[in-house]
Amino acid sequence: MTDALLTLEGLTKAYPGVIANSDVSFSIKPGEVHALLGENGAGKSTLVKTIYGLVKPDTGRMMLNGAEFSPANPRAARAAGVAMVFQHFSLFEALNVAENIALGMDNPPPTGELAGRIRDVSEAYGLPLDPGRMVGDLSAGERQRVEIIRCLLQNPRLLIMDEPTSVLTPQEVDILFHTLRKLAGEGTSILYISHKLEEIRSLCEDATVLRLGKVVATCDPREKTARELAEMMVGTSLHTPEREGGETGEVLLSVAGLSLPAPSDFGTPLKDISFDLRAGEVLGIGGVAGNGQDELLAALSGERAVPPGMVRFKGRDIGRLRPNARRALGLLAAPEERLGHAAAPEMSLTENALLTGDTREQLTSNGFIKWGKVRDFAARVIDAFDVRTPGTETAAGALSGGNLQKFVIGREILQRPEVFVVNQPTWGVDAAAAAAIRQAILDLSAKGAGVIVISQDLDELMEISDHFTALNEGRIARIRPARDLTIDEIGLMMGGAHDMAEAIV
Amino acid sequence: MELGQINPILLIASLMVASTPILLAAIGEMVVEKAGVLNLGVEGMMITGAVVGFVTAVNSTSPVLGFIAAACAGAGLSLLFALVTQYLKSTQVATGLALTLFGLGLSSLIGKPYAGMKAPPLGKMHIPGLSEIPVLGPILFQHDPMVYLSVLLVAAVWAWLKYSRSGLILRAVGENHAAAHALGYKVVRVRILAILFGGATAGLGGAYVSLVRVPQWVEGMTAGAGWIALAIVVFASWRPWRVLLGAYLFGGVSVLQLNLQAAGVAIPVEYLSMSPYLVTILVLVIISLRGNHGAPGSLGRVFHASH
Numbered sequence: 001m002t003d004a005l006l007t008l009e010g011l012t013k014a015y016p017g018v019i020a021n022s023d024v025s026f027s028i029k030p031g032e033v034h035a036l037l038g039e040n041g042a043g044k045s046t047l048v049k050t051i052y053g054l055v056k057p058d059t060g061r062m063m064l065n066g067a068e069f070s071p072a073n074p075r076a077a078r079a080a081g082v083a084m085v086f087q088h089f090s091l092f093e094a095l096n097v098a099e100n101i102a103l104g105m106d107n108p109p110p111t112g113e114l115a116g117r118i119r120d121v122s123e124a125y126g127l128p129l130d131p132g133r134m135v136g137d138l139s140a141g142e143r144q145r146v147e148i149i150r151c152l153l154q155n156p157r158l159l160i161m162d163e164p165t166s167v168l169t170p171q172e173v174d175i176l177f178h179t180l181r182k183l184a185g186e187g188t189s190i191l192y193i194s195h196k197l198e199e200i201r202s203l204c205e206d207a208t209v210l211r212l213g214k215v216v217a218t219c220d221p222r223e224k225t226a227r228e229l230a231e232m233m234v235g236t237s238l239h240t241p242e243r244e245g246g247e248t249g250e251v252l253l254s255v256a257g258l259s260l261p262a263p264s265d266f267g268t269p270l271k272d273i274s275f276d277l278r279a280g281e282v283l284g285i286g287g288v289a290g291n292g293q294d295e296l297l298a299a300l301s302g303e304r305a306v307p308p309g310m311v312r313f314k315g316r317d318i319g320r321l322r323p324n325a326r327r328a329l330g331l332l333a334a335p336e337e338r339l340g341h342a343a344a345p346e347m348s349l350t351e352n353a354l355l356t357g358d359t360r361e362q363l364t365s366n367g368f369i370k371w372g373k374v375r376d377f378a379a380r381v382i383d384a385f386d387v388r389t390p391g392t393e394t395a396a397g398a399l400s401g402g403n404l405q406k407f408v409i410g411r412e413i414l415q416r417p418e419v420f421v422v423n424q425p426t427w428g429v430d431a432a433a434a435a436a437i438r439q440a441i442l443d444l445s446a447k448g449a450g451v452i453v454i455s456q457d458l459d460e461l462m463e464i465s466d467h468f469t470a471l472n473e474g475r476i477a478r479i480r481p482a483r484d485l486t487i488d489e490i491g492l493m494m495g496g497a498h499d500m501a502e503a504i505v
Numbered sequence: 506m507e508l509g510q511i512n513p514i515l516l517i518a519s520l521m522v523a524s525t526p527i528l529l530a531a532i533g534e535m536v537v538e539k540a541g542v543l544n545l546g547v548e549g550m551m552i553t554g555a556v557v558g559f560v561t562a563v564n565s566t567s568p569v570l571g572f573i574a575a576a577c578a579g580a581g582l583s584l585l586f587a588l589v590t591q592y593l594k595s596t597q598v599a600t601g602l603a604l605t606l607f608g609l610g611l612s613s614l615i616g617k618p619y620a621g622m623k624a625p626p627l628g629k630m631h632i633p634g635l636s637e638i639p640v641l642g643p644i645l646f647q648h649d650p651m652v653y654l655s656v657l658l659v660a661a662v663w664a665w666l667k668y669s670r671s672g673l674i675l676r677a678v679g680e681n682h683a684a685a686h687a688l689g690y691k692v693v694r695v696r697i698l699a700i701l702f703g704g705a706t707a708g709l710g711g712a713y714v715s716l717v718r719v720p721q722w723v724e725g726m727t728a729g730a731g732w733i734a735l736a737i738v739v740f741a742s743w744r745p746w747r748v749l750l751g752a753y754l755f756g757g758v759s760v761l762q763l764n765l766q767a768a769g770v771a772i773p774v775e776y777l778s779m780s781p782y783l784v785t786i787l788v789l790v791i792i793s794l795r796g797n798h799g800a801p802g803s804l805g806r807v808f809h810a811s812h
Contacts, residue, residue: 054687074689090684092677094799103677104688108670 005030005189006051006069006158011060013046020046021057022213028158028206033180033190035200035221037233038210039430044193047210048160051191052084053077064158078106081157085147085164093136097146100135104150121149125179127172137264139290148176152183159183160191163428165199172288177203197226197431198459209233230431249279252450253300253331253419254312260299268292270299271474277419277450282441284465284482285454287494292474293454294336297423300452301333302326313419327359330418334408336427336454338401342408345397349389352396353378353411360415377414385410386436402429409437413444420444423454438464458490470494511764517644517757521652522718524756526551526710526727528655530734531741531748532662533706538738539666540699541679541803545601546586547707548731549608554579554708555715556612559722560619562712568627572651572712579708580701582608587700591693594807609725616722624720627651651713656749658706663745675699679801682808692808707731733782740789743801747792755785 004027011024020043028034038044049055051062053071062069064080071077074084091100098115102108109117115131122129127145135143144164151159161180165173180190180203194200200207201221209217209232217232224232258273270292277283287293298304300311302323311319313329323333335341343352354363354374363374378392385406389399396404409425425441426434442464445451454471455461461468461482468482470493477493530547537544557578562571586604589595627649636646666672678685678695686692714730715722733755741747758781766777 053689074687078689086687090681090687092680092684093802094680095673095676099673099677102670103673103685103690 003029004063005032005065007063008047008051009061009063011047011050011057011062013050013055013057019213021050024060024210024213024215026208026215026218028189028191030157030189031184031187032206033184033192033204035204035207036191036193036210037197037200037207037229039233039432042210042233043213044210045162046213048084048162048191048193051077051158052082052160075106078154078156082160083151083154083156083158084160084162085144085151086162091135091143091146094134096132096134097129097138098131100146101131101150101153105154117153118149121152125149125152125175127175137267139294142290152179156188158189158191160193162193164192165194165196173199196459197221197229200229201226233431249448250314251276252279252314253277253452254315255300256310256312258299258306258310260295260304260306263295263298263304268295268474270295273474273476275469275476275479277452279418279448279450280445281467282445282451282453282465283479284461284468285452285471285476286456286458286461286468286490287454287471289456291471293423293471295474296471297333297335297421297454300331300421301335302331324359327356327415330360330416331421332356332360332412332415332417332419333421334412334423334425336423338404338408339397343396343404346395348393348395349382349387349399349407350375350378350392352407353381353392356411357415381407381410381414384414385440386433402433405429406433406437409440413440417444417449419450419452421452421454424457425453425455426457426460434460468493511768514640514643516760516764518647520753520757520760521644521648522756523760524752525652525655526713526718527730527734527737527755528659528749528752529651529710529713530707530731531737531752532655532659532745533703533710534734535738535741535743535745535748536662536666536675537699537703538804539679539743539801540675540696541682541801541806541808542590542696542700543597543601543805544583544586544604544700544703545598545735546583546604546608546731547703547734548727548729549605550579550582550704550707551608551711551714551727551731551734552612552725553582553608554711555727556616556619556711556722558708558712559624559715560615562624562716563619563622566625568625568716571624571716572709575708575712576705577708579706579711580704583700583704583707584697586704587697590807591696591700594809596807597805605731613724616724619722620724622721624716624722626720627717649717651709651717659745659749666745676801679803682803682806686808696808707734710734733785737785737789739800740786740793742793747789750792751785751789754788755781758784 007027009025011021013021024047036044036047046055050057053074053076069080071080092103098111098118101118102114108114118129118131122145127149129142129145129149135146138146148164165176184190192200192204201224204221207219207221208215209219211233221229254276256274258270260270262269268291273296275283299306302321302325306319308317308319313326313331318326318329318331339345344355354369357377358364361377363370363377375392381387382389382392387399387407387410388403399407405426409422412420422441425437429437438460441451441453453461453464465482467479468485468490469476469479470490472494530551534544534547554575558571558575561574562568565571582604586600589600590597629647630650630653632646636642666676674690675695678690678692682692710730711727714727719726737748737751737755741751762777762780765772766774
């Protein structure tokens with residue numbers, strides 16, 4: 001134990017009604033990549049917040065480099081060499097990249113010099129980032145780069161990474177892993193939290209598994225299969241989704257030459273996107289964050305009107321219809337941002353159920369809300385999708401990311417869409433919940449709906465898609481059956497081989 | 506009467522005097538809102554500053570002491586707001602409104618014996634050399650020190666928010682208090698300091714009304730200037746130089762319409778009286794149509810330092 005960088009001994013932290021951590025002990029050696037595994041709500045977040053000085057443990061102690069370590073606040077933790085990349089980005093939207101990074105440093109250099117260092121580090125690690133851009137205009141993937149670079153600039157001895165790869169492309173993940181291995185080789189320890197078990201198996205040398213706040217196992221993840229790791233985490237057997245491979249039917253949604261200017265200075269214009277979506281089909285759309293994913297979803301859901309003739313639903317031109325009119329027809333969508341876009345954080349689950357469910361579930365009459373019916377609908381979503389919440393009146397923002405995601409996906413699926421468009425359905429969701437969501441999407445398509453899944457998780461797309469394409473700078477690549485794609489071909493599609501961008505009719 | 510009676514140089518010079526109370530209150534409130542706090546008590550802090558400044562100046566025969574006392578009184582009243590909203594987590598809107606009502610009542614109580622008295626005059630400070638310039642000299646450089654101070658304050662706030670680390674931290678706290686807390690910044694402390702600053706400048710603005718503009722004590726004499734200051738902050742998109750523009754625009758049109766009334770222009774007085782409000786809001790709305798002008802992300806939201 002004396003050679004450990006960080007040792008945790010018997011850490012316990014209880015909140016009213018829930019014990020977040022119970023007698024947690026493990027240690028991290030210098031230069032080690034240590035995985036922390038567990039479902040949402042297993043206590044991972046509380047544990048890393050304790051190490052980062054945001055939470056005070058009730059009992060137990062920590063040793064850093066052989067000395068007592070009890071950081072009073074994150075500043076003290078940073079001074080001791082602990083840096084952290086948050087799962088929910090702690091970024092300031094109205095400030096630019098350099099200002100955001102300066103706020104995370106204790107003694108930032110002058111602005112000009114800092115911008116230069118940001119460029120150096122971002123290029124060295126293959127995470128391109130312009131220091132002068134407003135964070136509010138960045139995509140989720142780009143925001144994460146800001147967080148990662150902010151940490152790397154501090155030369156930490158222990159780097160805590162909470163779900164760092166959920167929005168990166170495979171190429172970016174490779175580069176990041178290369179970086180992390182290099183950092184580990186230089187003696188920096190890394191505490192790595194991820195739901196992606198394959199990643200943990202390829203990257204980490206040691207793993208601690210948490211379940212309901214307790215350490216249930218410690219293992220070398222390289223010697224275990226992903227399935228074994230997942231079962232340690234969940235405690236039960238996993239239900240992996242299987243593609244039923246059903247026949248696809250009539251064309252439900254037809255997009256022809258869809259082009260739209262960028263919605264803001266930093267948005268992406270859509271360029272000549274064409275595809276057909278058939279009943280029973282799952283179309284997977286990959287691509288690096290910020291290549292038109294949000295814009296495509298907005299054009300399909302009706303948040304942005306499109307010129308006539310570009311989007312047809314069962315032959316009818318719907319380009320000018322607003323989201324509720326499209327919902328009435330059977331075209332439903334679930335956007336990427338859970339808080340603020342898919343759900344109103346301060347409102348209860350019941351109220352959030354009403355917001356998109358009104359049109360198809362007839363939850364109002366003559367302008368009056370039928371609260372009983374709304375509550376029933378919310379309760380059905382909670383029930384069918386195993387949303388863990390005290391009840392229907394809990395605020396959406398109080399749910400954990402995975403539970404809220406299950407709720408917003410379930411809310412749309414229970415409205416029996418004929419076409420369902422979803423962006424990043426399992427981002428930041430634990431393995432069990434992700435499997436449930438994917439299965440629900442597959443079940444939906446098996447019942448004859450057409451589904452478009454926009455995601456940056458390629459494993460997910462390969463698992464559930466019939467057809468695959470990728471967005472690059474607002475164009476899509478030629479659509480290919482997902483079954484016979486190789487990883488090289490996918491990389492080529494995502495990298496934007498524009499000559500492949502011809503439409504398939 | 507003829508429009509020719511209006512002397513443009515005197516008009517513009519008096520514009521700066523007329524605008525100073527609103528400018529002082531608005532620049533302070535802008536800093537408060539940049540920190541994510543909406544203090545609707547500006548009017549109450551101004552009127553309290555006005556009465557305390559007047560009473561102190563009359564009793565000590567020193568207008569400078571009056572201004573210092575007014576700043577302390579405004580800050581003191583805002584401390585009440587700070588404690589209630591930041592520690593007891595009360596709603597900022599209701600607390601601010603209560604602060605205004607409290608300030609109005611308190612000021613009439615304190616000011617009763619002083620009605621009708623005259624304030625000791627605050628001397629003009631002619632800037633040597635510059636004040637001799639024809640036209641520009643009388644307009645810009647023959648004022649009392651508070652006019653210069655208010656403009657310097659705008660410049661200082663602008664530079665501080667833009668270039669200093671503490672200014673960046675204040676903006677971060679206002680933009681996303683949860684993230685600022687996660688990075689280890691003291692959200693409550695930053696906000697209390699901002700609230701105190703806003704209270705002090707509102708007090709100065711009030712004292713400028715009772716010691717320079719009028720200069721005597723009349724009940725309710727700030728007459729809504731605090732509300733105008735609040736509106737200017739919003740329409741100025743939380744930018745210091747636009748706050749200056751808004752305040753001068755409002756002051757300018759106020760002075761102009763008074764002169765027009767005096768000159769007997771054939772426009773109903775009611776239209777002239779409403780013109781400063783209309784023109785200021787119209788111009789600032791047109792300016793803010795372009796570009797990024799969002800409110801601070803955490804404005805008005807209660808901060809709980811949860812786990």
